[in-house]
Amino acid sequence: MIGTKTRALVALLLVVSVLVSGLLVAGCSKAEKEPIKIGVIGPFTGPNAKPGGRMKEGIELAVEEINAKGGINGRKIVAIFEDDASQPAQSVAAAEKLTTRDEVLLVIGAYNSACVLAHMQVTEREKTPQINPIAVATAITESGNKYMFRNCATNPMQVSQLADYVLKNFNFQKFAMLFENTDYGRGIAEVFGASVRQAGKQVVAEEAYNIGDTDFYSQLTKIKNLGPDALLIGGNLTEGSQIARQARELGLNVQLMGLGGLSSPEFDQLCDGANEGLICTSYFEVGTDDPLVKKFVEAYEKKFGKPPEMFAAAAYEAVYIAEEAIKKAGEHKNLAEWRQAVRDALAKIKDLPGVQGPTTFDEKGQADKKVYIVQWKNHEKVILYPTGK
Amino acid sequence: MQNFIQQVMNGLVLGSVYALIALGLTMIYGVLGLINWAHGEFYMVGAFVGYILAVRMGLPYFVALVGAMLIMAVFGIVVERVVFLPLRGRPNMNVIIGTLGLSVFLLDGANLTMGPDPVRFPSIYTDQFIRVLGISFTVQRLLVVIVTLVLIAVLRLFIRNHKLGKAMRACSQDLQAASLMGIEINHVAMITAAIAASLAAAAGTLIGPIFLVNPQMSIAAVGKAFAVTILGGLGNVEGAVVAGFTLGLAESLTVAYISSYLKEIVAFAILITTLVFKPEGIFGKHSVEKV
């Protein structure tokens, strides 16, 4: 047991030392230039804490690399992380704090579309540029917000890319779709179905399921009877893996297709081989020859001891896009002017290389991104597009 | 026709799970007079126990099934002593808060110990297929239906003929009169909780290999189980079985012949219609024996 007096003394010493060191740090940084503050909003706790953590790691790595090179225009950069726990209200509070109290130059975030849709009004009001690396709702860049930029493909973009690829490279006549009964799933079915019909092919089945469903035999039995050549799974990995397995059990031997979530190793694990031959889109692949990707994968593995995945890559890339814009924008005394200059520089970015491919923003702030198209073969992904990389 | 048979088989699998979960829920209500909001978690914990025995410890599947049922029987007794007993005869609000608290405790406990991500629970029967008359299913699915029917038959025999089964029926009708007839209410309460938890474990262990096992599986399950329980008449064992299979078949045939968009709606439409026209459930409490 430590006596109360001793404890009080220790506490006092602690307080004093913190104050002193604070003064020292402040004194030192006065000598250099003040660092550039970048705000990051993401789900660092709650149901999406895992991908949120990857996102944070990607940002930490990029910041470290940039500072090691001497920062931007002679200034170091610091990332200030604010947790939104996937809650829109908390996300708004995070944006308020970062833009008004911390006075960050730029915001990166977040993970959930609902959160971005909620807090983007704050960054817009504060005229603070924002790069959104992950949230894919189309409305985010369709709302006319001049300060919002997105460096990943939206759902319709990846869905139509997948549809174009499949329609061009296979001679399938009849398509079936099984998708989750949400905006996300229905959006996928809409875009994919439109592409198929436009190509003069048939959609023979459009079946829905609810998130959390476990049994898809009824839908798959019905689909099997309609005799399609290919089946699009419009959902996430938990349900997607069950659909793949149950399709195999029912003897529904058709080409399976899916979107981003089905390219993850967890999906492969849950499928138990039922994903063999499945074609899906992917935002990020470690196995390419792109030197930029190779360098990133190496550095990430060194720092975190595991290979990076899409969320880390997207966030990492966002920091480099920010770096480019801040560099181009130059020095400004007034924060509002500086933010405006960064926004304008972002809008002008053209063919900036990144780990997810080159970035060029359109007038809505949406980057013209291509996704990978991959195929599962023996628990590994084979990259079908782009070829020759 | 082929399609119809396949869809009926699909419906029977769903119905088996609904029936097994709802049976425990309805028995606990019938005998202990409380609605167990944590029953979905009984099913989930049971599935994880089966998973640990079969996958992590490598026991043969049937050993794991029986093991999970026994372990969960003990779990049920502990829950009865620690949670249900203090809630007995308390106002409804206390019961709701008490069992909801248990539900949150078990869900978070599972999230902490097993992690939130789904895990696969392979059994040798998931890789064996039966393909007859153009219909197709795994042996595991057949097992679900068969084991469920066997368990229901054994339960029925027990409740009808065994001294403790009779005591359960007596308690479900008049707890006080039963205790005045010399029935040790505590024994009956414990055995009821044990059977309910062990049926939930059977459901979890049977279904685990077909689907995935994760803490969230409790949430979807409990909604359906409540629908089935109310449909069959609260406390009505035979009603729960019939309602479970009815719902499973209704869902499967709705997808087949109407639309998959309506699958969930059908379940709850049946439920609401029943509540409006026959609030005591399809079978009520009086036309068929309660527990």
Place this chain on the structure above:
Amino acid sequence: MRLLETKQLTIRFGGLTAVDHVDLVVNKGEIVGLIGPNGSGKTTIFNMVTGIYTPTEGEILFGGQPIHGAKPHVITERGISRTFQNIRLFQSLSVMENVLIGCHCRMKQNFFDDLLATKKFLHEESQARRTAIELLDVFGLLDLQHETARNLPYGLQRKLEIVRALASKPELLLLDEPAAGMNPQESLALMALIRQVRDRGVTVLLVEHDMKVVMGICERIAVLNYGRKIAEGTAAEIQSNEEVIQAYLGRQAKTGA
């Protein structure tokens, strides 16, 4: 010999003293009546004796041993059994099953014998069934053994409740208004039945409103009013007791009952 004895038995519900320092003695082999206007505390005394309520004050001795505060099933095992003012049969069970459940507490194998249906268990089961058949036979219900309890006519339901109570082989039987709702013939049959029960060696404590029944079969009668015992004696003594007459008249004037 004193079989049941209450000493200063008292229970309060909030401000209401439902039973107020009652001393009552029932000797072995007697038929004792307990009467009093509605709400005077008769059923409450039964509830305390059978362990449903715990007395606020006082003692209950059964065979000289204190039993107040014990659990109902323990008291049943000790040898006290009862019927209810409003019939509480297990309505959806058969006549036979109702009686078998009454036999429960005389089956003394342990929990695991029960569960695993051991030889011992099966032996006791068949013995219980024999007891049940014998009882149903004696009281003329054997032909109805497979009938569901709720399908019996009212009079037979009352009878079945008594038979069920006897199945636990009690020394003392508490009957709470068994003649309620019976016509005069049924009441006469009931009186014969109660005598028959006593002749099997079972002591009876009877709560009853039907004065013909009470006066006809009770050797001793105790009278309650507002929770207090106001009189005790033979039928003749009670009938001429001023305070008793006053109690009944006073209430009748007020409630019209």
